[in-house]
Amino acid sequence: MKVLVCLSQVPDTTTKVKFIDNSKILDTNGIQWVINPWDELSLTRALELKDDASTGIKSVTVAHVGLAGSEPTIRKALAIGADEAVRINAEPQDAFYVATQLAEVIRKENYDLVLCGIESSDHNGSAVGGMIAEILDLPSVSAVSGIHINGGQILMSREIDGGRETVTVGSPFVAIVQKGIAKEPRIAAMRGIMMARSKPIRVINPVPSDSYTGVAGFELPTPRGACRFVDPENPKQLIDLLQNEAKVI
Amino acid sequence: MSVLVYAENWDGKFKKSTFELVSFASGVAEMMKSACIVFCVGSIERNELEKLGRYGAGRIIHGTGGNLDVFDSQVYTRIIADAAIKEGATVVILSNNNSGKTLAPRLSVRLKAGLGSGVSRLPLSINPFTVYKRAYSGNAFSHLTIKTDVRIITLAQNSFELIEKNNGGTIEEISIPLDSSLVKTQVKDVQKQTGKILLTDADVVVSGGRGMKSPDNWGPLVELAGLLGAATACSRPVSDEGWRGHEEHTGQTGKIIAPNLYIAIGISGATQHLAGVSSSKYIVAINSDKDAPVFEAAQYGIVGDAMKVLPKLVQAVKEIRAK
Numbered sequence: 236m237k238v239l240v241c242l243s244q245v246p247d248t249t250t251k252v253k254f255i256d257n258s259k260i261l262d263t264n265g266i267q268w269v270i271n272p273w274d275e276l277s278l279t280r281a282l283e284l285k286d287d288a289s290t291g292i293k294s295v296t297v298a299h300v301g302l303a304g305s306e307p308t309i310r311k312a313l314a315i316g317a318d319e320a321v322r323i324n325a326e327p328q329d330a331f332y333v334a335t336q337l338a339e340v341i342r343k344e345n346y347d348l349v350l351c352g353i354e355s356s357d358h359n360g361s362a363v364g365g366m367i368a369e370i371l372d373l374p375s376v377s378a379v380s381g382i383h384i385n386g387g388q389i390l391m392s393r394e395i396d397g398g399r400e401t402v403t404v405g406s407p408f409v410a411i412v413q414k415g416i417a418k419e420p421r422i423a424a425m426r427g428i429m430m431a432r433s434k435p436i437r438v439i440n441p442v443p444s445d446s447y448t449g450v451a452g453f454e455l456p457t458p459r460g461a462c463r464f465v466d467p468e469n470p471k472q473l474i475d476l477l478q479n480e481a482k483v484i
Numbered sequence: 485m486s487v488l489v490y491a492e493n494w495d496g497k498f499k500k501s502t503f504e505l506v507s508f509a510s511g512v513a514e515m516m517k518s519a520c521i522v523f524c525v526g527s528i529e530r531n532e533l534e535k536l537g538r539y540g541a542g543r544i545i546h547g548t549g550g551n552l553d554v555f556d557s558q559v560y561t562r563i564i565a566d567a568a569i570k571e572g573a574t575v576v577i578l579s580n581n582n583s584g585k586t587l588a589p590r591l592s593v594r595l596k597a598g599l600g601s602g603v604s605r606l607p608l609s610i611n612p613f614t615v616y617k618r619a620y621s622g623n624a625f626s627h628l629t630i631k632t633d634v635r636i637i638t639l640a641q642n643s644f645e646l647i648e649k650n651n652g653g654t655i656e657e658i659s660i661p662l663d664s665s666l667v668k669t670q671v672k673d674v675q676k677q678t679g680k681i682l683l684t685d686a687d688v689v690v691s692g693g694r695g696m697k698s699p700d701n702w703g704p705l706v707e708l709a710g711l712l713g714a715a716t717a718c719s720r721p722v723s724d725e726g727w728r729g730h731e732e733h734t735g736q737t738g739k740i741i742a743p744n745l746y747i748a749i750g751i752s753g754a755t756q757h758l759a760g761v762s763s764s765k766y767i768v769a770i771n772s773d774k775d776a777p778v779f780e781a782a783q784y785g786i787v788g789d790a791m792k793v794l795p796k797l798v799q800a801v802k803e804i805r806a807k
Contacts, residue, residue, distance in 0.1 A: 248736055249755050252620045272737050330599065331592065353585065356621045356736060361580070361601050361638075365589030368557070374668040375557045377586035380730070390672065394582055394731065395555070396494060396684070398676035404668045411586075414723075414737050415730040447598030451614055451627040456762060462769070462779045467788030471800040473768065476784055478804070481766045483745040484688060484712055 236292045236406075238285070239346040240278045240317065241337050241363065242299040243271040243327075243355040244308040254453045261357075261453070268308055272420070273352025275315075277410075279417040280382055281350055282316045290384040294318045298340050300325055300333045306436065313431035314423035320436045328446035330358070334366035335444040341371060347406040348389060353378065353413040358450075364411035374404040380415030487513040488573035489541075490564050491524040492583055497532060499685060500646070501579060503539045507647040508639050509577045510540025511606050516575065520651060521545060523567045525660065526552050537653020539646065544653060545571075550660030555583065556669040561590040563660055568595060573634065580638035581684065588638045598630035602740075604643035604763070621736045622759035641684050642742040643763065683732065686715035688745045689764075691734060693719035693757075695750020695771060695790045699727035704794040705749060711801045717741070719751045735760035750790035753778025770794075 246252065247267040255262045270278070278297065285292040297312045298321040299305060309320045323336040341349055351364030368375035380399070381392035391410060392399050423431070465473045477484045489509035491502050506522055513520035519542040524533070528546060536544050545567065551559050564587060568576050576591060578584035580602050592599040600615040604625075608614045612629045615637060619626040683689065690709040692702065702716075709716045716732060723733035734741055736756040742763035749770045751757060758781050761767065769782035772789050779785045786793055 246620070248621070248759075250620075250623075251755070252623050254624070330589070334589075334593070357619065358626070359602055359618050359621060360599065361585045362589040362592065362599050365557070365586060366593050369561065369590040369593035372558075375586070375590070376669065377557065378582045395674075396582060397678075397680070397682050398674060400671050400675075401673035403670050403672060408668075414733060419724065447592070447596075447630065447632050448600065449629050449631065451612075451629045453619060453624050453626050455624055456622070459767075459781060459783060462782045462785040464785050464787065467786050467793050468796075470786065470793060470797040471803070473784055473786060473797070474800045474804055477745065477766070477768070481745070481783070483766050 236347045238281045238292055238295045239349045240281050240297045241351045242274045242297050242312055244268050244301060244305045245271045245355055245357045248356055258452045270308055270312060271352050271355045275420040276417045277350035277352055277412050278312055279421040282421060284384060298337055300327050300336045302326055309436055310431050313434040314427040315421050316427060319434060322436055322438050323441050324438050325441035329448045330360045330362035331366060332444045332446045334363045334370060336441050338367045338370040339442050349409045351411050353411050364409050368409040373408050375409040376402060376404060377411040379410045379412045485518040486521050486571045486573050487516060487518055487575045488521045488523055488568050488571055489577040491522050493524060493526055493528050496528045501641050503646050504644045505579050505639055506536055506539040506541055508644040510649060512575055515610055521571050533655050538648050540649035540651050541653050542651045544655045545658060547658045547660045549662055551664055551667045554667055554669050554671050556667045557586050557590060559666050561587055561594060565591055565594045575635050577637045580640050584638045588636050592636050595634050596632060597634035597636045598632040599636045600628045600630055601638040602640045603637050604640040622762045681715040683715045683717055683739055683741060686743050688712045688714035689717050689743045690714045690747045691717035692749050693751030694721050704798050708798050719757050748778050751778055752776045753781060
């Protein structure tokens, strides 16, 4: 079984974002780039499954759409334990453009299981995984918070409103994963970092594709007013404020 | 031309979030000078369907038959895409919940329609079609321009007010063809949580962090939530430690919520946590550290040990409720 994990690169999640050029583009000055948190969890789970020989997973490949500047992020994925990487050498235009590029890789290389994070922490589009599946006419399962392989069958738990379902679909398919899929992201060990240096990153050219959306600008949330403190000995005052001033209870 | 909104149902019932969605769609339709059509499928009684008409639906199309029992992403995508094409929809609107997130990107490809997800206001403009959506996990908002002739929008939950309006609301019944070869998803097991208020539906949320000190200390927090008719939530360390289930985790990588009131107890308020709750209308923080960042996001605060403040708060609510 061959597994592909789609990776996006995002600013470190503690970044206080700022925008430049009339609030049109992100100020990348001083930003630390990391693997999108959900993609990192997907990769972790893929590697955990591969570690268990009974799953029959032979390889875990990571794929990323980005220019050469994102190679450190790809190397990190290799250091964590991915076997190889594919970088589609293009600036990501929008979700549809990225999905088109990744779908092309999947079409050519026959992966049995494709893992995508449920969203990226920058554009929060929740788009690429589902788009890949529709482009390739493959089944997709979204909101996946657990994957197990039992006798060759891939079982997933997916979150539904007010509960959880265990589902299976035939391979190949796209699993769109969320929190819970792996406990904590796997961290690269020194040995992994050394080995990553010699692992292959295949660089391929993008296929022509449209983009459907574009960002016209950004804005920052309006700051809230100062916090009003209530005496800890008199929490009744808080209830009174919530009832009569905020009118929320 | 029309604006088509997909209204999901839960055991034949709609929720407040459905009516928010229809109110929003009706607002978009007004901006587009076109009709608002609600599309829903499955077994739904007539009096429930009629409720959709109160929030500006011009027509309500109710489909039955089809392979609807299992939520299969491909089957549902086809059904909604067919309806959108038949009705000449130029905007298709879904909720940004689990099923909306599943279907919207597939519909985007199928209908060659750009997707704006997690939208929290009416479009900023129609030409170009620009929506206001969450970006950088709540630390910013983007103005996203959708360049295609058809657009897909998912509406962030709890982000739009109910607006009552009568635009006709005629109900039409259609039947959806059955083809079981299309269904790829097999459900092996279902675990339902019953009797609990869903975090994403709740108007009030009471949430605990590491300041709760131990999984055994949750009693008064749950009691407070019960008294307020609130859902319970927690911070990431709490769910990582297994003190509470990960379905309660709110924050950047967990659930993104926007209740009217969010009470953060023993939560310091890391950027990643606040990103998940910053759209709440009111935030109350209870924390022993007066410099905790959570107080910067809160309108009301109490500096104090959660274990000492909580029982007093429970008592205060009880006394006020008793009056």
